[in-house]
Amino acid sequence: MKKTFYFIPILLISNFTFGQVGIGKQSVNGNSTILDFEDSSSNTNGIILPSVNNTTNALASTPSNNNGTFLFDKSDSKVKFYENSVWKDLSNAGSSTQITANVSSESSNSQGVIIGSSTSNAKGALVLESTNKAVILPKVSNPHTNVKNPYPGMMCYDTNSKSLAVYDGSAWSYWK
Template sequence: MSTLYSSQVAIGKTTVNPSVSLEFYDNADNARGIVLPWVDGVSNTAPFITNSPATETVANGTIVYDKTDKKVKVKYANGWSDLSVDATGTTIDPITSIDGLTLQNALVENPKAKVSIGTPTNTPGILVLEDTNKAMVLPKVSSPHLTIKNPAPGMMAYDTVKNQLAVFNGTVWTFWKP
């Protein structure tokens, strides 16, 4: 049984901006990012996602953490772009020394699992924001490379000091500004 709703989602916030599909807590003491899905390599179709049907096309704008080369990547019409700027990451937690791949590989994935915000379509993905007139606002963090104490590989946040996108590949933060 399932029910479809069209709405906005605010995580950790008390008010909702009607122009936003998904927004995260943005108070001054925010020290958390959003962790991207980990995938086994990238291609233009979805088989790189475990157990995904080979007929699904990866939507432009998809952002993932590629565990094969430990980089954050975004899908454009002409292919994948490396957001880690060629820096090789790691999946080893620096505090516990546990390899995140051990934890990831032990989990059984449900290929049909999906959360859709907006008007549902057949776009493949785990979390799909399907509004055509709204956007996602990333967690806003003051200097995430200093504030987030134990970032996970594939973490993203918006740096409120430098006013730019910050992505973590398991080793280094990379910053993007338009």
């Protein structure tokens, strides 16, 4: 009986920590997906990226662990991507006037939520840690016309143009 008692909690923790997550759906698409979103053809929701005052202090002390970080930089109102020690612009300068300040009392050393591992050296609000799984972004057809009130830093996959779409607070940018 003791073996069963200890085995079940370990199995549940393992599945939760290293499992796949579906948002707005019962299951994820495929075995190589770590995070997946609703597939509805009428979806107009995307991911809202974290916004920072500037990119200088946005990463942990070992920035190489943060390749693949996306954020909205309020200092120049651009959506950015971090790769090989360089922030790359994914949008033109937009507007950060819609962004509301975070007034919660989070700890400055808070790790955030990690999916795919029990720990991570990367710093972020949501860290997806996997060597063999990927994210399936929320799918939106023509976000520039169908998302009525986009928020600065919104990101989705445009099913019409078959590209990554990011909103900078003023306009959408598309990446194939």
